[in-house]
Amino acid sequence: MIILVAVVVVGITTGQPWVFFTFVPAAIGLVSYVWSRITRSLRYSIAGTPDGVRIGHGxxxxxxxxxxxxxxxxxxxxxxxFWRPFGWWSIRINVAGQSVSASNEATARTIVLPVGTVADVHRVIALLLPDSASALEPVIDAGLTGRNGAGGFSRAPKRGAWLRPFSWRRIGWASADGVALLRRGAVVRSLTLVPLARMQSVARTVGPIERMLRLASVRIHTVTGPVSAGLPIIEQAEAEALFERIAHDAVERATADTSHHWGAVPAAVDARGASGASADPASTTEPGDAR
Incomplete structure (x- = not known):
């Protein structure tokens, strides 16, 4: 906003009124976007209920x-x-069956924590992934701010600095109780968590430059949404092992997953599954589909 106002003032004082008609609409659009973002984030609340995680805002x-x-x-x-000095974080999610259009309303539904502290991040992740909350608790801090091999995360090789000069020390992965944690980013720190029981596929890619550096990239595919889960650089041998491990664990976790029966009594869920009275296609995964 300061830059836009300065450009408009300089343009008018130097006798270039076209600047006014060019940058003023841009300033109005920016103010409108920031205002709507702030008003949607105020009065924010999140809590666990018997029906799921309830989020209110506006x-x-x-x-x-x-x-x-x-x-x-x-x-x-x-x-x-710019949030780093304050220790602020934001959380967004990919949700099955939710519209992913470019509208502001659709975007707002994917943001479950507009801004919060590290303690808030721990609480929100525990609400969203309750079955793995205790296992994730010790590794979240290392995923948020750690570097190299801190907290049990893998380390990207030093030659990866040719492709990611600023963030290669941050890039790494870990797993805890069926959840893959992918860490990356220097200017924008990012920690992505993917429940393997609900992933759609996993891909390993090696480009010509990566091949010369003996590197690869791995990406986990989920339902369409704002979250993209992937490692931009990783050792080729480690990428192959990670690919096989994720594909194998995804099949096992999907077979045993009952989180789609939210609010149901576990014994009743097991009884329905054993009798075949309730058939849920999402709870069955073929080994070939996991890859």
Whole structure:
């Protein structure tokens, strides 16, 4: 905003009125976007309920949604460089069956924590992934701010600095109780969590430059949404092992997953599954589909 105002003032004082008609609409659009973003984030609340995670937000117009944890396919905590001095983070998710259009309303539904502290990140992740909360607790901090091999995360090789000169020390992965954690980003720190029971596929890619450096990239595919889960650089041998491990674990986790029966009694769920009275296509995964 300061830059836009300065450009308009300089343009008018130097006798170039066209600047006014060019940059003033841009300033109005920016103010409108920031204002709507702030008003949607105010009066924010999140809590666990018997039906799922209930999220409320909005100042001038309020909105509420309830998300069963079994429909959360990816969680991402991000921190812009300007938020770093304050220790602020934001969390967004990919949710099955939710519209992913470019509208502001659709975008707002994917943001489950507009801004919060590290403690808030821990609480929100525990709500979204309750079955793995205790296992994730010790590794979240290392995923948010750690570098190299801190917290049990893998280390990107030093030659990866040719492709990621600023962030190669941050790039790494870890796993905890069926959840893959992918860490990356220097200017924008990012920690992505993917429940393997609900992933759609995993891909390993090696480009010509990566091949010369003996590197590869790995990406985990989920339902469409704002969260992209992937490692931009990783050792080729480690990428192959990670590919096989994720594909294998995804099949096992999907077979045993009952989170889509949110709020149901576990014994009743087991009884229905054993009798065949309730057939849920999402709970059955063929080995070939996992790859």
């Amino acid at each position: 100042l001038l117009s309020t909105g509420n949604q309830t998300i069963p944890p079994g429909r959360v396919h990816a969680v991402e905590a991000t921190q812009w460089v």
